[in-house]
Amino acid sequence: MSYTYAYPHPAVTTDIVVFTVENNKLRVLLIQRKLDPHQGNWALPGGFLDIDESIDTCAARELKEETGLEDIFLEQLYTFGAPDRDPRERVISIAYYALMPLQGVELKSGSDAADARWFDIDALPKLAFDHDEIIKLARERLTAKMDYSTLGLMFMPQSFTLSEVQSLYEIVSGQERDKRNFRKWLLGLECLIETGEKKSVGAHRPAMLYRLKDPDNLIITK
Amino acid sequence: MSYTYAYPHPAVTTDIVVFTVENNKLRVLLIQRKLDPHQGNWALPGGFLDIDESIDTCAARELKEETGLEDIFLEQLYTFGAPDRDPRERVISIAYYALMPLQGVELKSGSDAADARWFDIDALPKLAFDHDEIIKLARERLTAKMDYSTLGLMFMPQSFTLSEVQSLYEIVSGQERDKRNFRKWLLGLECLIETGEKKSVGAHRPAMLYRLKDPDNLIITK
DNA sequence: TCAAAAGTGTTAAGACTACACCCATGT
């Protein structure tokens, strides 16, 4: 089967920058390419748009197929389309970024990926295509949005302590925050509620567990 | 001549939301479609991506071809691609927005447009495709960015008075600003310099004309 | 000399930052 058009058409793909925080580092998910071009190199998960699926659906589908991840925060980032970014044919890539909760970071290796691994964002391997550029932009967007929104909460599992949130914000932004001020800010947004449960993790006072009031709403505030 | 692929490929277009301010109203440029689908309806300027041009180039080229406008602020907005947004074939539209300086709003009617006109953003006609959705998003981005950046200066001609800038900000955001505070903020960004010239427009004191220190840098500040 | 927009500082309120001690628990 083949498809014919009166004018040349580019191929369209989505690529997804999946972030998580693990071992006090901001990490990005990469897969090792099984096929040419760039065979053996590391690349962002992603793939070609099906002709009858929406772009968002494509991003979610590719993410699931290649990594097993699903139901995580996923947002369109930017569209990349330099004429020579893929040697096979003209390819337009609609980039997304996603935030993976801290727990349950086990990956099922998907069909198109020889291997999938988390990399420290400051120690990335050589990347296929223009994926270094995509990751750079995604990181800028992530840190910018976390500065004035509760986007960072999308990294959290169902329930979490305030110290865990603070630690996450510190790791992503690279700067420390005052404990009392951070808690004042976060609780002041009124998007969290106490679960009533506490979390005990060592020889010290247990911490209150919180959860999102409304899991779908990112409250944006200064 | 025809082009054949092993898998179906979508068509890729750019569409541009061109803003200006005229008669104390925020306006958007629309063209009347000469061809089906949506023949006779109003639509955003834009068109198909050439197979060997960059996306940015395509947006700038289409803008120039259809409206004669060139060398104005132009930035990628978002990519739209609902499967049924175009009845002809699957079309991915990479939306841009542009800011047209206040003066020189005369348009040369371009080749693909039967007619091009400015519309008050609050009184748009029935639009082709999903262009109403694109305009809505563009407006949100414009107002959000103007709140914390000097993006609004991209609406200004080469030289302008501070009152003109203030008036523009008020029209776009829909809310009045304190004259002294506005001037303090704007001058405090240190992106303007006095030209030395003054502008006399009526029976009152003439205003100092300013221009951008560095026409390429959008200074982003709170 | 009048009308109309340009230009100019100060004060009060609110937001943000810095900072230190007691609490609850496990070992």
Add this chain to the structure above:
DNA sequence: ACATGGGTGTAGTCTTAACACTTTTGA
């Protein structure tokens, strides 16, 4: 009993918001 992270309030600084009169010009 001690070591460890959890939890809490206040005072000082900085930023933002509110506010009114004088200046310069054309008619």
